[in-house]
Amino acid sequence: MTGFLQSTWSVLAELAPWLLFGALLAALLHVLLPRNLIRRQLSGYAGTIKAVVLGVPLPLCSCGVIPAGIGLKRTGASNGSAMGFLISTPQTGVDSILVSATFLGWPFALFKVAAAAVTGIAGGWWVEGMKDDGAPVEEEAPPEDATGEPASGHRIGGKVLPRITEMIDHGGELLQSIWRWVAVGILVSAAIEVLLPQQAWLDLAALGTFGAAAAALVISLPLYVCATASVPIAAALVANGLPLGAALVFLMAGPATNVATVGAVYRGFGRKVTAVYLTTVIVGSLGFAVLFETLIGGAAIRAGDAHEHGVPWWAAISAILLVLMFGWFGLQEFRRWRRNARADRWSSEQVAAGEPGDRAVEIAVTGMTCGNCADAVESALLAAPGVQAARVDLTGGTATVWGAAAAATLREAVQDAGFGTP
Secondary structure, three states: OHHHHHHHHHHHHHHHHHHHHHHHHHHHHHHHOOOOHHHHHOOHHHHHHHHHHHHOOOOOOHHHHHHHHHHHHHOOOOHHHHHHHHHHHHHOOHHHHHHHHHHHOHHHHHHHHHHHHHHHHHHHHHHHOOOOOOOOOOOOOOOEOOOOOEOOOOOOOOOHHHHHHHHHHHHHHHHHHHHHHHHHHHHHHHHHHHHOOHHHHHHHHOOHHHHHHHHHHHHHOOOOOOOOOHHHHHHHHHHOOOOHHHHHHHHHHHHHOOHHHHHHHHHHHOHHHHHHHHHHHHHHHHHHHHHHHHHOHHHHOOOOHHHHOOOOHHHHHHHHHHHHHHHHHHHHHHHHHHHHHHHHHHHHHHHHHOOOOOOOEEEEOEOOOOHHHHHHHHHHHHHOOOEEEEEEEOOOOEEEEEEOOOHHHHHHHHHHOOOEOO
16 A cells, blocks of 8 residues: 555656646636637638647647537637647647656657647548538537627736736636546556556567557547546556557547547537548557657657656645645535535425426526636526526536526626626
8 A cells, every 4th residue: 555655646746747837838828819819710721730739739638628629610610620629639738748758758748749730630631621521510609798709707808917817717727627537547557556567568568569559549449538647547558568659549549539529529520520530540549659669669768767766845845736726626526516416406395395486497608618617607696686506507508597586687697797698
């Protein structure tokens, strides 16, 4: 048990500084990026390249990138641009790049960035060249405010303080969206280092680069794997004998695909585009795995180096800060779960009593982009007079409220919180 705890601490201390720094860089990109860039720029073959360049540094995993990719399409981006974004973005990100360089070396990290960009452009251009992609028509753009910008609960002010506040909010939201997978990645990495025999991975390595890469592909395609959280796992596997090329497949195909993502792509873009999406990820990851082993190989490996040395003070502070943040995120999710359970109980009691007011009121809400947005809407609704319980569906853009409050009162509460009610 002691060995497992020591290994967990070492992985956490090595990952934490770069994860926090990556979130800071992503927050800077969020604040500095013009809000109407998507509508103006992301169309045609050149637009696909721009979408990939936009997506590569963003720390979004496969499930998180879906609403962003669908949003690109709905706000005017072409299918090719949206697909390039969907393929390249989850494979990397500023946080993933830094963590990959720390665990597996800069040659590997930069090669992974290039592979993500090339596969994204290839898939996007393929879709761009298709005359009939079989995709559903979704041209509706989000509502705009009086300034002509998309309505949003988070707006950039003209002063420094509002920008700093938005940076902090956005960085926290990004970490909150992946914290569970990062925690799992750290624990699995420590478990691999302590529990699994090296011979098992040496046997897999004996299959050769392509065989090991194919095995990694089969495992990673249906699973949710975060580009950042999976790096410690891949590093532990490499340290135990897995070829770096196979690890590259794990870090490309894993974050880019899973069952939920494939289903969402099919619903949003159609059968033909989904086939392009899967084909690009499969062929691209295997091809780049072989190319990496041919050109670079394992000479650049750095996995496991830091585990043999002491933890610097700044890494320890970063690790402690990250643990505290994870604890806060977990507490927020627990509170959200309790509120949802209370809403369900209220609805069930009203239905069982057969009271005339047992119907819930559902209203549409625009401008929600994250869990914190949903929490803000829910808090505003709960504070409205006559509201007994409320539940906000971020994905569906709706709020369901139980109680005696009129719909007009509910809409006013949502608007006072900074969000729209069409």
